[in-house]
Amino acid sequence: MFSEQTLKRPLSTVGKTTKHDARRRNLQAALQSVYREGTTTRAHIARLTGLTRAAVSDLIAQLVQAGLIREVGPGVSSGGKPPTLLTLNPGGRDIVAIDLSRQPFAGALVDLEGRMHHRTWGRKAGLRGRAAIREVFQLVGSLVEAASAPVLGVGIGTPGIVDLGGAVVEASNLRWHGVPLQDELGARFALPIRVANDAHAAALAEFGSRPGFNLVVVKVGVGIGAGIVVNGHLYRGDRPGAGEIGHIRVVNDDGILCTCGNVGCLETVASVPSILRRAASASGARAPDDAEVAWDAGKLSRLLGREALQEALAEAGRSLGTVLAHLVAILDIHQIVIAMELEGAEQDLLDAVRAEVDARVLPSLASVVEFSSTTHGSDLVLVGAAALVLSEELGVVWG
Numbered sequence: 001m002f003s004e005q006t007l008k009r010p011l012s013t014v015g016k017t018t019k020h021d022a023r024r025r026n027l028q029a030a031l032q033s034v035y036r037e038g039t040t041t042r043a044h045i046a047r048l049t050g051l052t053r054a055a056v057s058d059l060i061a062q063l064v065q066a067g068l069i070r071e072v073g074p075g076v077s078s079g080g081k082p083p084t085l086l087t088l089n090p091g092g093r094d095i096v097a098i099d100l101s102r103q104p105f106a107g108a109l110v111d112l113e114g115r116m117h118h119r120t121w122g123r124k125a126g127l128r129g130r131a132a133i134r135e136v137f138q139l140v141g142s143l144v145e146a147a148s149a150p151v152l153g154v155g156i157g158t159p160g161i162v163d164l165g166g167a168v169v170e171a172s173n174l175r176w177h178g179v180p181l182q183d184e185l186g187a188r189f190a191l192p193i194r195v196a197n198d199a200h201a202a203a204l205a206e207f208g209s210r211p212g213f214n215l216v217v218v219k220v221g222v223g224i225g226a227g228i229v230v231n232g233h234l235y236r237g238d239r240p241g242a243g244e245i246g247h248i249r250v251v252n253d254d255g256i257l258c259t260c261g262n263v264g265c266l267e268t269v270a271s272v273p274s275i276l277r278r279a280a281s282a283s284g285a286r287a288p289d290d291a292e293v294a295w296d297a298g299k300l301s302r303l304l305g306r307e308a309l310q311e312a313l314a315e316a317g318r319s320l321g322t323v324l325a326h327l328v329a330i331l332d333i334h335q336i337v338i339a340m341e342l343e344g345a346e347q348d349l350l351d352a353v354r355a356e357v358d359a360r361v362l363p364s365l366a367s368v369v370e371f372s373s374t375t376h377g378s379d380l381v382l383v384g385a386a387a388l389v390l391s392e393e394l395g396v397v398w399g
């Protein structure tokens, strides 16, 4: 009998590998083969994984019984009996994905292939402290209720530093300090809960679209953070607070007070609200509300003037480029993805970042760096939160 626990049990990192661990690894390898190939056969999985035909048949029987893959009829015969084709059963599980970096918070149900089939939003923008935590509970509850398949787990991308136990150590924009989000949600919902920094989740989503590349993903919204993937793994750091670039001081004199309590942080000049404030101040118009849901460069150009907006974006790009120049020089990573929550403004920002990095880094290092915008649009963190659950619970990576 298949036990889902066999598939989900965490691998021991120390000590002897048990039979149970080996079985779980084989189940994950068989499932990953189906993900990679789309439609395949038992014989092909045996070739890909190096397992015997008998072992693969046994593993496939368990995965079919668990509803994760299905048989879809006969394939082409190579002489004898035609093989049975296997494919993923995308509707076999639902993943609850939540993005706390958007206002109001965003949530979705995601199938096993990464397709979103139900979306929902928090009731109110701009919530902080306990009110924001209550909103997360409400959002998760409504999505669990709306699920049409067994829920594999809940993935949450949140601003701030998140420890390995899923507690939010510090998220100044939400006024959260030491919030044990993973434990609190786990106590309420009897489901696996995975909480990660929003930029880390974003990096997982981009890695799924660009497998095999080292990459840095920079999220520019109300806050600014980076997710770093090296050698196929998300680099989270010791705390783990890797990529908290938003609070690097970039303004030496006359800096603005930041939400973290420091002065002149990158976020005070390159976050979306700070770009809007700068453009508004140059044009003499009123700055749009921070909590406005849909920021759009076209609408803002009409409101604040194209020139004022472009100059604010160029200034933000110069500051962001200054910080990214250090990352390029230290890590020598060639793929940098910038995800900006200001539709239509990404190219202006990318151009300014590129120029600044070129001016600050050795030409042989800077010239090979590709700057691009995300292919996931505003769904980036939701896709990453779902990818986190998929990799932690089933050992599978999209891509």
Ligand SMILES: [Zn+2]
Binding pocket: 246, 247, 248, 258, 259, 260, 261, 262, 263, 265, 267
């Ligand atoms: Zn700061």
